[in-house]
Amino acid sequence: MLLFRSEEHVERSGTPAGAFMSADQIWGLADAWYHDRDDPQWRRRNLEESQKVFDDLGLKGDFWNLG
Amino acid sequence: MDTAGVNQVRLHVLRTAMDGHGVPSASQTATALGIGEEQAVEGYRQLAEGHVYVLEPGDPTRLRMANPFSAVPTAHEVKARGKTFFGNCIWDACGIVSLLGGTGEVRTQCPDCGDPMTLAMADRKLIRKEGVVHFSVPSAHLWDDIIFT
Numbered sequence: 001m002l003l004f005r006s007e008e009h010v011e012r013s014g015t016p017a018g019a020f021m022s023a024d025q026i027w028g029l030a031d032a033w034y035h036d037r038d039d040p041q042w043r044r045r046n047l048e049e050s051q052k053v054f055d056d057l058g059l060k061g062d063f064w065n066l067g
Numbered sequence: 068m069d070t071a072g073v074n075q076v077r078l079h080v081l082r083t084a085m086d087g088h089g090v091p092s093a094s095q096t097a098t099a100l101g102i103g104e105e106q107a108v109e110g111y112r113q114l115a116e117g118h119v120y121v122l123e124p125g126d127p128t129r130l131r132m133a134n135p136f137s138a139v140p141t142a143h144e145v146k147a148r149g150k151t152f153f154g155n156c157i158w159d160a161c162g163i164v165s166l167l168g169g170t171g172e173v174r175t176q177c178p179d180c181g182d183p184m185t186l187a188m189a190d191r192k193l194i195r196k197e198g199v200v201h202f203s204v205p206s207a208h209l210w211d212d213i214i215f216t
Contacts, residue, residue: 001156002178003186003198009179010201018203023186023196030161031191034135037166038081040074044119054206066206 001026019063028057068109075100076110077119080133085167087150090138093128104128118210135162142178147171157186157200164188 004010007020021029032053036042045053047066054064068076079100083091091099093107100107108127114120121132131138137153143160145152147167154160157175164171169191175184177198187195204211 001158001200001202003157003175003184003200005177005180005182005184005198007199009177010199013179015178015201016203018201018205021200021202023198023200024193026157026200027161027186027188027193027196030135030158031165031169033158033165034162035165035169035191037135037162038078038085040078044117062205063202064206 021057021059025057025059029053029059032056068106068113072102072106073110073113076107077114080114080120080130081136084133084136084152087148087152090130090133090136132159135159135166142175144174145171146174161186161188165191 003023004013010020051066054060054066076096079096080091083089083099093111094104096110097104097107111120111122111130112127115122120130120134123129123131123138129138132155135154135158137143137155137159139153141153141155143154143157145154145160145163147164147170152163154163154173157173160173160175164173170189171187173186176182177184184198185195186193186197
C-alpha cells in the first residue's frame with residue numbers, strides 16, 4: 001500500500017492494477033484499525049467486524065471483500 | 068504458551084516499539100518479562116500464526132513487523148511524540164500516528180516520481196493530505212505474502 005502523487009503516477013510507474021483510496025480513507029482505516037492496539041483487552045477482529053470497518057469507509061466491492 | 072502469556076508478549080513488543088526503542092528480539096523480550104527465550108519465541112510464533120505480527124523470514128527469534136511498526140527502516144517514516152518510527156506501509160504508518168495519540172506526520176515519497184509527500188494529523192484529524200493510496204493486492208489476499216503487501 002503506497003501513497004502516489006496521483007492515479008496517473010500509478011499508471012506511469014507500471015504498478016500492477018489494483019484499487020485506490022483517498023488520504024481521508026487511509027487515515028480513517030488506520031485510525032479505526034490501530035487506535036486501541038495497546039489495550040490489554042485488544043483482540044483481532046473477526047471477518048465480519050473487519051469488513052464493517054471497510055464498509056463504513058465506503059470501501060465496497062469485490063476488491064475490498066475480505067472473505 | 069497460554070493466551071495470557073502470548074498477550075503479555077504482544078504488549079511488551081508493542082509498548083517497546085511505541086516508546087521508540089524498536090522491535091525487541093525474543094531474547095530481549097524474554098529478559099524483560101522474566102521468561103525463557105524459548106517461551107518468547109513460542110509467543111512470537113503464535114502471534115505470527117494469528118496474523119498479529121510477522122516473523123523475520125528464516126529467523127524465529129526476530130519479528131519483521133510488530134504491526135503497525137516495522138523492525139527495519141522503510142519508505143514510510145513517522146514523526147510523533149518527538150520520535151521517529153517506520154511503518155510497514157502507508158496504512159501502518161498512519162496507524163502508528165493513531166496508536167500514539169493521533170498527532171504526527173507520515174513522510175514518504177511517490178514511488179513513481181520520488182517527490183516527498185506528507186500526511187499530517189492533529190487530534191485524530193487529517194490536517195494535511197496529498198496524493199492517492201494504491202492497493203495492489205485485493206483485501207482477501209493481504210496476508211498471502213504480507214511482506215510483499
